[in-house]
Amino acid sequence: MHLAEISKRALHFFESRDHTVVPSAPLIADDPTLLLINAGMAPFKRYFLGEATAPFPRATSVQKCVRTVDIEEVGKTSRHGSFFQMFGNFSFGDYFKERAIPLAWEFMTTPTTDGGLGLAEDRLWVTVYQDDPEAEHIWRKLVGVPASRIQRLGMADNFWSMGVPGPCGPCSEICYDRGPEFGQDGGPAANDERYLEIWNLVFMQNTRGEGPAKEGYPILGGLPARNIDTGFGVERMAALLQDVPTIFDIDTTRQILALAAELSGTTYGKSVNTDVSLRVVADHILASTMLIGDGVTPANEGRGYVLRRILRRAVRMMRLLGTDDPVVGELFTKTIDVMGSTYAELIEDRARIHSLGEAEEGAFAKTLKAGTAIFDVAASKAAESRILPGDKAFQLHDTYGFPIDLTVEMAADAGLSVDREGFALRMQEQRARAKADARRRKSGGRGDIDVYRELLAAAPTEFTGYTELESQARVQGVIRDGERVSSASAGEIVEVVLDRTPLYAEGGGQESDAGRITADDVELEVLDVEKIDRKLWVHRVRVVAGEIAEGRNVVARVDSEWRTGARQAHSATHIVHAALRQILGPTALQSGSLNRPGYLRLDFAWQRPLSSETLSEIEEVANRAVRQDFPVGIEYMPLPHARELGALALFGETYDEDVRVVEIGGDWSRELCGGTHVERTAQVGALTFIGESSVGSGLRRLEAHVGLDALRFLASERAMAVKVADLLHVPTAEISDRVSGIIDELRTARKELDTLRAEQRAHLATVLAGHAVTVNGVRVVAEQVAGPSATTELRDLAVQTKAVLEGSPAVVVLAALGSDRPIVVAAVNQQARRLDVAASELVQAAVGALGGRGGGKRDLAQGGGGDARAIPAALESVLAMVARAATQ
Incomplete structure (x- = not known):
């Protein structure tokens, strides 16, 4: 049974039993505690934590997951993979153990002709938590599993928590006996390779306290609502049903692995080391494709680093397998072909995925050379x-x-x-x-989450800022240092939650509004506004005057100048995005943005710098859209309908079933967005680019000023041009030609100077060679020179002096003062090296006297020290070492 068929069957089975089918969430987690989605329950976590009310009592999904904790084990075991899919069925306070257990058993044992998986009942074993007689009773009495195939295990194996205080509960696992060829009998407690875990049922019924992650923590009591989180790894189930030894041999991953073997000229199944490498390549290429498809771009931190690490690891493995040519393009093509039937967005986004992956492979090829050079230096030392x-x-x-x-x-x-x-x-x-x-991430950077949970349960905040800048409101809560308090006085900085607010909370790239919250004798300065669970507006405020208390009626006002500038910048961001795609093509997708009054920053997928001509063209398209005074419309519609209309979604953002679509000039620009915007594009005013740069492999950044800030910037640029023109004594229109002429003159002068220095160095090398003394048959130059002040200059001089002495064993050791500290370089020709004279050892002797460090190779080495007075002694030590080496 193919992997896609397993997922399809599971979803259909549970949908027919009143579960709502929920599509897989993107791998980019809508959760400050997670870099990436790493479990099937992760998208539902806020429902389990009680931070939000689930829109359905039961759900089922097949969720994309990435987990890199055990990355070093990938390929070495039969079931460790960095990318996997988790099937799950969930109950949010609806059914519990008595329904979850029979459902799992029914799906697994129902014949394939009736929509199940058709697993033999006598091959299935069950584990339960040692202190959960209820689950054991259900297995025995309701399902009919013999007591001989039910085993009790401890907290480390059969009790679930998130590793921190919060929900927890006992587990029950279903295991499949793969037969005696996989190890000894005795059930899962004796051998988890033979008795493979294929389904895990979590009975979320308790709350835990502080303590170790796995076991030994206190159970504080029961949850107000009991939940079910249960399911299986689709790849692991596919390996079982397809009767293959590992998850890398299933119908999907094996195709990627086979191509990796073909490209590297290797054969799978003949060598343990080769097999491990091919499995790593297949797994990591699959994970990389899925990550890029969900909007992750390679970076040096966060989720971007996860992608960079696994993609480079795959490329490196291919190099070790013997291929020197680029491979990512072909491997990505195969992966998209394999996974595209399940995740159609991969096919739609093929060009961008290829572009980012191939760029990262090219960047790593250069890094690989640099790393090898670092290794060579370290190895010589x-x-x-x-x-x-x-x-x-x-x-x-x-x-x-x-x-x-x-x-x-x-x-x-x-x-x-x-x-x-x-x-x-x-x-x-x-x-x-x-x-x-x-x-730290698990804490979300906040105090007790229960504070916000209570306020959410009371009522979400009504956001009025789309239609008004001033709203009557009531203080729902005052929070100081993570704890709810009754009031706060002048001078304090606290968080205030209102029942209604016109103040925009930071999101979608737009910074939060500036503003004030006031009453008769109270004034609060709004420092920041954030959203909790996208429903609760939390205002961080400074109490300027009076005392703010819970239950107080207030007026919340937005700084109108701030909002005007923010609207201009946000609408301008949409305009620039549309202009980018118009000039560069549909693969130039926005991957992040920041807009605040007078300024916008837009990151987008692109492989190379934009020329000044291209930048000017994009800027002109954007400003033409402003001048055409396009209407800016807002519509609310179901997410599928918005996608049908071609509305663009920002990677990494999470959207509700009904979404807000911002249209500029109809379909000229159509994006999903919750930000504030102008009514017509002419209200944006001027727009001018101020920078274009790289922010990572395959990612560029555009920055621009908008409105009055754009005009101020242009005025400043004009004033600077006038000043430069005055200095050069030319009209402003001729600045470029005059500067180009000056640069040409400087370039010519620099070449002449380099030629003069080379002649001087050649002359000095000849002079130094004439000072050579003979030590046991070796011509030795060991002198301090006054000219060179940089290591590179001194090294060139030493090499040239050695060349003059060719024909006999020769050693050149030169010392100089560079930036008030001594530097030393040693060069040894081949004849002297045959006498066991090494430049690296000579430098070590010299820097020992100088109180410094050095290293290099046998023919050329360098170092430095801190005591310039010791240079004569350092050179003497070199002569002594040559004398000893040449007599051995």
Whole structure:
């Protein structure tokens, strides 16, 4: 049974049993505690936490997930993958164990001809939490599983929580006996490879306190509503039903793996190491395609780093398998072909996915060269100890993406071992930092979430800001340092929740409104406005005067000048986005934005810098749209209808079933947006670009001023042009020609100067060669020179001096003062190296006297120190070392 068929059957089965089918959410989590969706229940988390009321009592979904905690295990085990799909059926205070358990069993054991999976009942085992007799009773009495195939396990295995205080509850797992060829008998408690977990039922009925993540934490009591979170990994189920040994051998992933084998000229199934590498490639390419498809772009932090790490790891594995040519394009094509029938958006967005992936592969090819150069330097410094330090191995891993296995292999080729313990220590430190960051994210940067939960339950905030700038309101709550208080006095900074507000909360790239909240004797300055669960407006305020108390009637006012500027900037962002796509094509999709009064910033997918001509063309299209005074219309409609109309959605944003569509000039620009906008485009005023830059591989950023700020910027530019023209004594129209002439003159003068310096250096090299002394048959120049002040200049001089001395064993060691600190360079020709004279060892001797550090290769090395007075002693030590080496 194909993977897509398994998903289709599961959704149909539960839909026919009154579950609402919910499409997969994007991998970009609408949750400050998560970088990426990593579990099937994640999109429903706020319903389980009680932060929002679920719009349906029962739901079912197949959710895309990415999990990289066990990335080093991918390919080595039969079931670890970074991308996977989770089928789930959920109950939000509706049914509980007595319904969830029979439903799972029914779907798995119903014959395939009747819409089930057709698994043999006598191959299925069950585990329950050791203190959950209720679940065991249901399995035995309602389902009919023999007691001999039910096992009780402890909290670590069969009790679920999110790892922090909050909802928790016992679990029950269904396991499939794959047979004696997979290990000893005895049930899941004895062997989880043979008895493979294929379904997990979570009975969310308790709340937990502080304590360890897995077990040993206190159970504080019961939840007001009991929930069900249950389901299975679709890939794992497919491997079982297709009777293949691993999730990499199922009908989808195996096609990607086969292409990787073909491109690398390898064969799957003949070598353990090769098989692991091919599995890693298939898994990581699949995960990368899905991440880019959901709007993630490669970056050095956050979810972008997750993508960069796994995509580069796939490319690196292909290099190790023997391919030097680009491979991402072909592998992405295969992945889109394989997954496109389930996720049609991959096909629609094929061009952008390819563009970003291939750009990242090209960037990594350059990084790979840089990392190799870093390794070479580190290896030369480790030549004496024969051990590559753990911190260098970690630097190669963390900065350049070298896996430790690759570093170990390269070190072995250089005759070195790697300090694995030092590497492991730094990895442990990094994981500790990551865990601390995860704990910080889990708090959401706020105090007790129960404060907001109470206010949400009371009533969501009514946002009035689309139609008015001033609203009568009532204070629903005052929050200080995460705790609800009755009042706050002048000078305090607190959070205030109102029942109604015209103040826009930050979102969709638009900064929150500035404004005031007042009463007869109270004045609050609004510092920021945020939304909780997209329904509760939280105003961060400074109490300027009086005392604000819960229940107080107030007036909330938006700063009208601020709102005017914000509307101009937000509408201008839509205009620039449309102009970009008109000039560059449909793949130039917005991937992020920021707009505030007078300024906009727009990030978009593109591989190369925009020329000044292209920028001018985009700017002109945008300003023509402003001059044409297009109407700006707002419509509310179901999300599917908006997509049919071609409305663009911003990657990473989450939308309700009914969405707000902003149209500019009809279909000239049509986007989903919750921001505030002008009524007609002429109200935007002037628009001028102030910058275009790279913000990551395959991602560009445009910045612009809008309205009065644009006019001020242009006036400032004009004043600067006039000043430059006065300095150059030319009209402003001739500035460019005059500056070009000056640059040509400088370039010519620089070439003449370089030629003169080269002649001087050649002459000095000849003079220095004439100072050579013979030490045991080796011509040695060991002198301090006054000319060069940079290491590169000194190195060139040493190499030229060595060239003059060719024909006999020669050593050149030169010292100079560079930026008030001594530098030293050693160059040794081939004849001297045969006498066991090494430049790296000579530099080490010299910098030892200088109190510094150095390194390099046997023919050329360099270093520096801190004590310039020791230069004569350093040069003497070089002569002594040459004398010793040449006599051995």
